[in-house]
Amino acid sequence: MRLVVDLNRCQGYAQCAFLAPDVFAMHGDEGLLYDPQAAAAQRERVLQAAAACPVQAILVDGLDLAATAPAAASHGEASDG
Amino acid sequence: MADTALDQLKRSGRVVVVGASLAGLRAAEVIREKGFAGSLTLIGDEPHEPYDRPPLSKQVLLGKADAERTLLPRRRDIDAEWRLGVAATGLDMAARTVKLADGEEVPYDRLLIATGVRARPWPNEAEGELGGVFTLRTREDGVGLARALNAGPRRVLVIGAGFTGSEIASACRERGLEVTVAERGNGPLVGALGGVIGAVAAELQRENGVDLRTGISVTALEGDSTGRVRAAHLSDGTTLECDVVVVGLGAQRNTEWLMGSGLGAGPRGIACDAGCRAFDLRGIVTDDIYVAGDVARSPHALFGYQFLSLEHWGNAVAQAETAAHNMMSESTDRRPHLWVPAFWSSQFGVNIKSVGVPSMGTEIMITQGSRAERRFTGVYGYQGRVIGAVTFDNGRWLQFYEKQIECTAPFPPPFTTVDRRPDGQRPIPADFPDPSVPTHGPTITLSGYSPADRRIATFTPAGH
Numbered sequence: 083m084r085l086v087v088d089l090n091r092c093q094g095y096a097q098c099a100f101l102a103p104d105v106f107a108m109h110g111d112e113g114l115l116y117d118p119q120a121a122a123a124q125r126e127r128v129l130q131a132a133a134a135c136p137v138q139a140i141l142v143d144g145l146d147l148a149a150t151a152p153a154a155a156s157h158g159e160a161s162d163g
Numbered sequence: 164m165a166d167t168a169l170d171q172l173k174r175s176g177r178v179v180v181v182g183a184s185l186a187g188l189r190a191a192e193v194i195r196e197k198g199f200a201g202s203l204t205l206i207g208d209e210p211h212e213p214y215d216r217p218p219l220s221k222q223v224l225l226g227k228a229d230a231e232r233t234l235l236p237r238r239r240d241i242d243a244e245w246r247l248g249v250a251a252t253g254l255d256m257a258a259r260t261v262k263l264a265d266g267e268e269v270p271y272d273r274l275l276i277a278t279g280v281r282a283r284p285w286p287n288e289a290e291g292e293l294g295g296v297f298t299l300r301t302r303e304d305g306v307g308l309a310r311a312l313n314a315g316p317r318r319v320l321v322i323g324a325g326f327t328g329s330e331i332a333s334a335c336r337e338r339g340l341e342v343t344v345a346e347r348g349n350g351p352l353v354g355a356l357g358g359v360i361g362a363v364a365a366e367l368q369r370e371n372g373v374d375l376r377t378g379i380s381v382t383a384l385e386g387d388s389t390g391r392v393r394a395a396h397l398s399d400g401t402t403l404e405c406d407v408v409v410v411g412l413g414a415q416r417n418t419e420w421l422m423g424s425g426l427g428a429g430p431r432g433i434a435c436d437a438g439c440r441a442f443d444l445r446g447i448v449t450d451d452i453y454v455a456g457d458v459a460r461s462p463h464a465l466f467g468y469q470f471l472s473l474e475h476w477g478n479a480v481a482q483a484e485t486a487a488h489n490m491m492s493e494s495t496d497r498r499p500h501l502w503v504p505a506f507w508s509s510q511f512g513v514n515i516k517s518v519g520v521p522s523m524g525t526e527i528m529i530t531q532g533s534r535a536e537r538r539f540t541g542v543y544g545y546q547g548r549v550i551g552a553v554t555f556d557n558g559r560w561l562q563f564y565e566k567q568i569e570c571t572a573p574f575p576p577p578f579t580t581v582d583r584r585p586d587g588q589r590p591i592p593a594d595f596p597d598p599s600v601p602t603h604g605p606t607i608t609l610s611g612y613s614p615a616d617r618r619i620a621t622f623t624p625a626g627h
Binding site for chain 2: 083084085086088089090092093094107109110111112113115116117118119141142143
């Protein structure tokens, strides 16, 4: 699955690195490195990360945010930022 | 209700987008979002679907992502005809056609030009073709450079300490490779952020083991008998042995294909109005040709209506969205592209971000944190107002200063109690290089009143 992070928006809250550590990793105190083409097996975690991002900086292929937000909430992983 | 020209365009018109990268893709998505049901053609000289470039100088060089796997995600289906791997070579504004390298002519009713920039090549062509000499802009560049770094070179030479060059040097050090950076200015990043911040960037490089040489240019590259680079000759008379060289001398705008078309396109880009409509050479705005991304230069109300050229990821997205919106709107529904410039860089473990136009600043004041800790906010002032800001690992302050820029808040900032340290409360000269001397550093170019503008070669008298 393809993804991109708008690093202008990113403020290093690290929610994504917590929820999908194989795809997102903090680099230094504030920088973020991510795998732009994550394995399909990571999809659920990446969608949770995208939903939980306090500044909504993560864009994922074919992601309909309205459809995934409840899924993240049902896992109890949604962040209030 | 009457069937307007816009209705007809949306129903059965032909939209052509030249440039199939970030700006072209995002524009295409918005064009469809606006209800365009006609034919949509995307033309790109690279043979790939739109991919993301920032990772090429970061995670790709660190071995944490594959250069061939940075394709941009799609926000929606764009149902486009893709013409990839074929460059646009000409524009006939009267016939409304784009000519392609394979001889075909593609007709349009609305055209969006988003042809971007390319890496400025090493000026000596034969030396630039030596094995081990790279630029970094395309996927192929990323694949080649990553492979060269994987091979464990003895020393990498980076020519030019702008953002790309500095990020490459950072990746080399993180991988334990010896790296020399040769910069003809007096520090890294000075074109974009000025000498005060350049001095911090220089300390960062040296602390991390970069052999940084400022005030130095590379006069020649020398190959061995197999055609691989083996050494570089420097302007101080010394010779440096190196087996990988990265040329980081900035970018050139892809406008040559428009020469002779009558469009207002030149080495600085394509001039357009705030609504992204291209100007022709006579300074008259066109009705059907729009511009977005790195190749565009447009006037900005916040920055003295000067023409801004921005090589920024966020600008490509925002300008593409505005251009696409305007292409599909009645004139009264059009909106201006008044995005506040913003960019980021990641190097030596520090997250560097900026908003506004620091290079307009004559003074800088460290308002939060301290340079010694490598964690600070610097605010740039111009004629008594806040014009830009930069943060080192202090990004959460940027939104605040973006608002200060947008409301033309006074400089120096009068507030005294927000996380301020005594060492930074005084504005000092921002120390930018002379703007009339071209540098490869800035990612923002201001023009319109610049003396360098006289060198633009595209002006031809009207002849009637």
